[in-house]
Amino acid sequence: MRPVTIFATLFLFLVPYISSASQVGAERYDQYLPLLTNQRVALVVNQTAQTQDGHLLDSLLARGVNVRKVFAPEHGFRGDHDAGAKVDSSKDSKTGLPIVSLYGKNKKPTAEALEDIDIIIFDIQDVGVRFYTYISTMHYVMEAAAENDKQLIVLDRPNPNIAYVDGPILEPEFRSFVGMHPIPVLHGMTVGELAKMINAEGWLSSNKALALSVIPVADYSAAVRYDLPIKPSPNLPNAQAIALYPSLCFFEATPVSVGRGTTMPFQMFGHDKVKLGKFSFTPRPILGAASNPKLNGKVAYGMNLTEVETQGLDLTWFINAYHAFDSKDETFFTHAKFMDKLAGTDKLRLAIESGQSLVEIKKSWQADLAKFERRRQPYLLYAR
DSSP, X not given: OOOOOTTSGGGTTTSOEEOTTSOOGGGOHHHHGGGGTTOEEEEEEOTTOEETTEEHHHHHHHTTOEEEEEEEOTTTTTTOSOTTOOOOOEEOTTTOOEEEEOSSSOOSOOTTTTTTOSEEEEEOOOOSBTTSTHHHHHHHHHHHHHHTTOEEEEEOOOOTTTTOOBSOOOOGGGOBTTBOSSXXXXXXXXXXXXXXXXXXXXXXXXXXXXXXXXEOOTTOBTTSEEOOSSOSBTTBOSHHHHHHHHHHGGGGGSSOBOSTTSSSTTSEEEESSSOOXXXXXXXXXXXXXXXXOTTTTSOEEEEEOTTOOOOSOOOHHHHXXXXXXXXXXXXXXXXXXXXXXXXXXXXXXXXXXXTOOXXXXXXXXXXXXXXHHHHHGGGOOSBO
C-alpha cells in the first residue's frame, strides 16, 4: 500500500488509491477559514503544502488571510536543502514574508517569533516513519503553541505507509530529534492523528493545555494508497523510495550507501570494499540532495531495489549486510549511537550483533506493538 510511480506501476491494480486530487485538510477551507477571521497566522509548511489552487501560503493570502510569517522545517521552505543541512532564516521571494528556520540550533519557535501570531497552521506531508523529522518539528511547534497560548491547526494529509505498524517502540533514553515519541518505527498514523495522541498522552513538556484543531482528509481510509503529488524531501523522489525508506534508513548508521548522490536514493544500497551484490553505482554530488554523499566517487556494489516489492519494515538486507561485513572483519556499526537513536533502542543492534534471526528480532517487539495499537485507538480519525 504505497503511492504509484514509474517504479511501482505493477501494484496499481492491487489496491485502490486516491490521487493528489483528493481533498486533503488544506483544501477543506470551509472547515478552518472561519477560525482565521481577524487572526494573525503563521504557517509551518514546506513544498508539500499544496492545494488544487497552488501552495497553501498563496491560497490563504488570496483568500484574505492575514499570514504574517512562515516557519520552515528540515530541507527548507522549498524543500531544496540536503538532509541535515543548515536551513537559514530568510524571506520568501514571492510574498516578502519572513521565513523562520526550525532546523538547526533553533528547532522550536521562540516566544519572540510568536508575539505577533494568534494561530499556527501545520501542513506538511509526512511518510509515517518515526525518524522522519517533520513530526519532531510538529512536536516542538505544539510545545511552543501551548507555552505561548497560541492555537494550533493541523491540516491533515494521508500517510503513504499507513498500512504498517512495525518496529521497536522508542525507549525514553534514546529520545532525539530522529525519534521523540514512544511509538514504533512505522506507526500507521497520519500527522493529525499523531498530533492528537501527542497532545492527549502528555508527551509535551509544557504544563499548559494546547488548543489543538485537526482538519481531517475528506473520505479517507487506511485501505487506500496515496499517490504523493510532490516528493516530500529531496531523497524520497517516488513511491518506491518512500516504501523502502523505513527499512534502508538504518544503513545511514553504517558505511553502506543507500544511493544518496544518484537518481535512485533509498532504492539501492552498496559498499565499495564489502560487495553486497552484483549491482554497481557511483555516488556523485547532487545540488540540493547530496552535496557530499557517502562513498562519493567510489564504485559501490550491492542491490538495486527499484522493482522489489516490500511491505513495511524489512530488515533482511540490513542483517545480511551486517554478516557480510563481519565475515570480512570490517566494522559495520560505525555510528552505533546513531543506529540506536534510529531504532529508538539499543536492543535491535545488540540482537543483530548477537546473531539473532530476523524472526526472533521481529517477535521481540510484537507485544509492545499490540499495546501501542490499543493505546493509539482513541486518536484514530480514519477507518482501518
